[in-house]
Amino acid sequence: MKLITAIIRENKLDHVREALIESEITRITVSRVSGHGQQIREEIYRGKIVIPELIPKIKLEIAVNDSFVKTTVDTIIKSARSNSKGEVGDGKIFISPLDECIRIRTGETGGSAI
Amino acid sequence: MKGINRRSIFAIAALIYVSTGSILAADGNHIDTGVTAWMLTSTALVLLMVPGLAMFYGGLVRTKNVLGTMMHSFAAMGIMAVLWVVVGYSMSFGSNVLGGWFGWNSDYFLLKGIDQNIMDAGVPEYVFSMFQGKFAILTPALIAGAFAERITFKGYLVFIAVWGLLVYNPLCHWVWASDGFLFNMGAAGAIDFAGGTVVHIASGISGLVAALYLGPRRGHSKSAAAPSNLVMTMIGAGLLWVGWFGFNAGSSINSGLLTAQALTATQTAAAAGAMTWIIIESLHQGKATALGFASGILAGLVAVTPAAGVVQPAGALALGAIASGVCYTAIMVKNRLGYDDSLDAFGIHGMGGIVGSLILVFFIRESWMQNAAASAGGAWTVWQQFGVQAVAVAIAIGYAALLTFMIIFAINNTIGFRSSTEAEMFGMDHTYHGEQGYGMLNPR
Secondary structure: EEEEEEEOOOHHHHHHHHHHHHHHOOOOEEEEEOOOOOOOOOOEEEEEEEOOOOOEEEEEEEEHHHHHHHHHHHHHHHHOOOOHHHHHHOEEEEEEEEOEEEEOOOOOOOHHHH | OOOOOHHHHHHHHHHHHHOOOOOOOOOOOOHHHHHHHHHHHHHHHHHHHHHHHHHHHHHHHHHHHHHHHHHHHHHHHHHHHHHHHHHHHHHHEEEEEEEHHHOOOOOHHHHHHOOOOEEOOOHHHHHHHHHHHHHHHHHHHHHOOOOOOOOOOOHHHHHHHHHHHHHHHHHHHHHHHOOOOOOOOOOOOOOOOOOHHHHHHHHHHHHHHHHHHHHOOOOOOOOOOOOHHHHHHHHHHHHHHHHHHHHHHHHHHHHHHHHHHHHHHHHHHHHHHHHHHHHHHHHHOOOOOOOHHHHHHHHHHHHHHHOOEEEEEHHHHHHHHHHHHHHHHHHHHHHHOOOOOOOOHHHHHHHHHHHHHHHHHHOOOOOHHHHHHHHHOOOOOOHHHHHHHHHHHHHHHHHHHHHHHHHHHHHHOOOHHHHOOHHHOOHHHHHHHHHOOOHHOOOO
């Protein structure tokens, strides 16, 4: 089991979510986050160009069985890229091992709980 | 004053007060400070409805569109107020030109000829003009509810400017100017006290046409667009209720008996509408929602708008209750049909306006009917008045629908009206304004 964490652009959430559902990945958690990477985003505030220190992004967390990792990652990459080449600021995907998964309702554990 | 620009109500007010002789300035040159003070207050109250509407609509859209949606109301305060001063007042309250399509009076161009004018009601004409100007601001802002979350800001600005000139001003002229053809229809004119046809039917129908032409928001059929802030919507609904006292009671252009009658009818219908809505909702869906209460307030207020000058409290109770039932049904039907009138501009303003304008005939106070009979030279029945109302409603619907379609078609095929998919997903706040409404959502 793996935990896939993806940081994506705010405006790509609908694309990514719809693409994941199409690939039958339907169990996801979404949150608003802020952070900084390579991207520099200029904003105009009262006529002055300012560079906010933290840029808003969306974080997706998806727990999957090993056989679904590739589909999930490919789907996110495809749907979260700004255009065919991609742009700085499109985000990142982290994959980490997942020790256990427990469904609260039934208490079942492991791959079948995902 | 040339004595040609009077709102329907002057005639009625004159009838009521002529016996006392103390309210209307005889030579038209004396300011009645009581009336003027109330009209100034009413003008401010109607203006308060515009930020109220901004909050009502802003709270109902998604987080990413809150500023863009509030800007629809605020932009109307800018653009419509400018146009009103330049040509709007003249087009609405000047004398018939082009076969009565709209009015014109060169004295009213830039309001330059009314600097010293005191109207027969004892009110400086500036006050009357500014009061009427607030209606011209509110009406196009109401339409924005129908196509919220999916239009370009630039397209919207052009739309309301052209709509104000070609739809609002002519309708206002027909219904409220003393030589408007609806003002003079039947025994005592089509009854539209404060804007059932001019404001609510016009905006509601235009909204429906726009919503149908522009199509639904992305993903509309699959997911509900969750309101960003219902607390703000409730505050907005409250401000609208308060402001409506200026809207309706101010439309008496007086500070006396008729004002009191309109104010009482307004309060009564709003309360009846709100209570009816949550009762229907409780029976139908099991819960009384805050948004339902707010919607009921609006349904009641919209329905009593054309009727406030002619109905007594019992009639106002009935109008509010009936309007809530009809508007609730209209929204259910909308959900069934699947078109995207985002914030129910048609469901509440269109349907509420139609119901109020038609049903009011069954609740007209007797003295009004007697006066109508006298001016008809004998008899005037409820059904004859119903016919007049139906014609006025049909004309407002037909004219607003046709012109709105032409304007939107022209704008969408030139500078663009419908947002791109990308802009819609990013949200109007970021795309058109480069800002975000809820700064606290993300750490910065």
